Amino acid sequence: MIDFLTSTFISPLWLVTLLFALITLILYLIRPRPKKQDIPALMFIVKESERAKSGSWLKKLLLDPLLLLQLATLILLTLALAQPIIQVNQKATIDKTAIILDGSASMLAREGTSTRFDQAKNIAQDYLTSKNFIILAGDVALALDDDLSRLEAKDVLASLEPTHTRTNLAEAIDLAAANLGKGSQIVIVSDFIETKLHADYLSAIAKAKAQGIHVITKRVGSPITNNVGIIAMQAGLPTSAIQIKNYKEEETTVHLDLAGLEQNVEVPAKGTEVVEFETPRGITKIRIKDSDAFPIDNEVYLSNYPEKTIRVLVISNEEEDSQSLKYLKTALDVNEELTVEYQTPPKVDVNGYDVIIIKDVNPTALLPRTIKEITQQVEQGAALIAFAQPGLFSLNLPLPVTYKDQGGQTPVIVLETLGFVRDINFGMVPSHMIVEKDPQAVVIAQSEEESPLIAYKDVGEGRVLYYGLQNDEFHLDIYYPIFWKRAIDFLIGREELSRINLRTGALLNFASPVQVKTPTGTKTTQIVYFDRVGTYQIGDTTYSANLLSEKESDLTKDVDVSEEMIFSTKEYEDKVPKEIANTLLILALFLAGIEVLVLKLRGEF
Template structure:
């Protein structure tokens, strides 16, 4: 029999070489010497009656050596990973396992979680071959047509996601991968959204049956269904609004705390309440006091931008009192106003040209704006009759024409600056063609607001002509400028910093990201856990925020089809039974025996 038939790593037996120095040390150990002791010379000698056994005496003296030899032998055997081969019955049918890894599967059952129970059942249901489909934050297939051991290894590596799952999409993927002779087994609690709700996954299940494959549904719904969770988060006027829901069947009272401030919420079954807190000065976490079987929705991180001042240069030859006021009231903006012609030095996060006299703008001033963009900042250029004569060059994201009468707003593109805005149409505008991206378009196709990305920075065209529109008197006017300066300076908005789980955080390039589960270097991070995701210059939070997923109860499903371990012929599979834990247990026993012997002998 070869060593490979008994040991998975035979090289570990090389540790037996440690026996050589151990034996040598015992061989060179000097014999004890007899020394006369005058103080006991008067004691009568007690002659040896021959009652002691020399063999047992030698064994007693060398018992420590024997224990140490056995310990080294067991250590070497353990390093060699011993195993025995056993036979395990598995299904001989091609098998597709659909495992629900959505947030509701993290519900605690008392002996673990629903997800742990589902994975254990899936491990017992593998076939020959096995495909695994996972419905987590996204639908994925870790292994396709794998042998039973590889399928079990893939199942052991699965982790539940703190995100809504697409069970319908996962079952549809299983139908695509399964043949007419295959069996498809679905392991889920069938709670929450479940990808299109109950009707959605049931339609997908019917399609599997129609394909000729055998379908089995295994429901894991243990654990209490009483749950109170945070199901919504929004930001309004320097406040954070959190929505708390009671999806259980009994009334509940919970205390919500954010940055040291607390509110108590009483909820009847099915109730939802909005709780308002001042936006914390620094990033914090909202927490619901108390506990239930679904802790995933009991905490919601709230990330806020670092309070770094945005140095803004406003260049204007006009009065522009409204614009100056709008910039002055932004807490994080340090605005410097200069009147061309003027020398401009220093570093700025944003530069704004508004109502300037074309011939008075120095080339060095345009160079300052260009340098701001190159360094990662932004430049905003206001439209005016002779905007093409100022000398902006390629900073201007439009090709200007003449003054025209306006008809109305034709289209508003979703953007951090435009979201939620109803832009009033001006009476007159500058006819132009966008060379970048038009965010707000007038009825004749001219851009009223346009942006362009440059190497490192951003530019924006603001098409309201100086002193020509009532927009500057609108209450939304300061809000627009706050958004515009934040965007130009690349200051992330609260919505950018606070995401929902199940979404993807796109980064400009490969970046090291500290996630709730460890450090990763990537250009796209799947936000699949509740918590904070940090880079060197940014912090983004992710929370579940799903009323459907927080409802962890589900009606019993019809588990049609054969049981998880039934249905179809089986075959014997040769599998290795690892004996390393038993060997290590024996090694610990020997070490305990050695310590006991040394203590009995008085050495310790």
């Protein structure tokens, strides 16, 4: 009740004066009557009259026009003082428009002589107002400019190009709503193929409308079946694979160009086919040679590290063919990229090696000068692998852990899902060193009492790995050589192939700005946005970005999107509050005038 009064009246306390109207009515009904004297000649008439008047107080009230006029006047004056507000329809003008232009890959689909994106830009121009805010909606919503005039907005629209990413309209709508107020409008021009996981543009529209923002949806494009595309790629060693999907109604022969080798692939109607091949070194372009309505999914780029000889130095006081080094030597020898050398302290030269391994070394034989040189090599980009052993922590090496005590048997508990420990079960170790990790270190595996068993940290440009598995049986496992191949690749900066072959829309953050050679040019940035299909060169690593989206490539969908509130005049009907106190005062004065007229006709003045 209180909410109703405060939302309907500006000064609701004045309504208390309505009590005076009630008091006036009560006084009128209970006013004293004149004393009656019976006259015999009139008794019969009086008795009949009283029977007629019994129970007639309501009738008397209703038939007294002067009283009704006074009550109505008092009520109107009271309401006028309370200043009531009513909601009325009123013409309003759109003061600002947010244009959301779908900039995802599917907008590159060709229909006739133009693309869907070309059609969208033309439509968007018809909805520009005096102030405009433009957002390009791809995998990430990009706010381009704000408070643009109509002419400025047209220039920006003309310059836009779509990305090669998936669609996330919901994020773009939320961004627009956050920058608009009531009475503004959002115009969404899209094919409405929403492909970002968990994105719901309908919910985003509902939230915007709840803020008093008007939403217009304009769909471009019609269903297209003329498309065959590469929708998935598995990059790995020694083989990789791609998946081709045929969106046509009939079986299709796909002519595939795989690094210069042609291959014909039969793909059933509405079906898929997987093509597996040996992973080449360097950058490989895989292309469907056949033309269709959506060329962006006809090619992918596969990035692999170029062939390189990795120089490895093993420092040990054990003989190269000793039992102590036997299994490590075997694990290193099966990696054809490695050139492994063995040196025995004190005479050690560590210069020029990519990886330095310390295992079963006599701590007193390793000279301070050699330790200093090892640290310098790591700071300049080399990798250091230190096996747990007595005396290791007396060497003043930049290790990721510090010694605490000696521990007993424990299972090896893997914490990090880094690529080089994926799918590996290290089993049990009969004994281990209890160590404490450096604040900058990352623990990959630990013991039951949470003592690090495998950990690493960055030192300068290089990395140091502590391997704390002692007297274990993991060296007998078939994964032992695989673990060391993966670990060495990681330590020298080689990511897994899945980490350098990305989907468009991916973001990479760096600690400081880096120079990036993109498919459209070279730039310096701290956040790399992979918004185009192609290759990206960052330092010594070449990344690939590919669409690889079954949903984004599916142009056959017929999305039903209703157009809401289309305003050709840039005006709309809106509910606005209106005060009616003046109107009530005029009515009260009018009734007061009628009251005066009634009194005049009665001859009371």
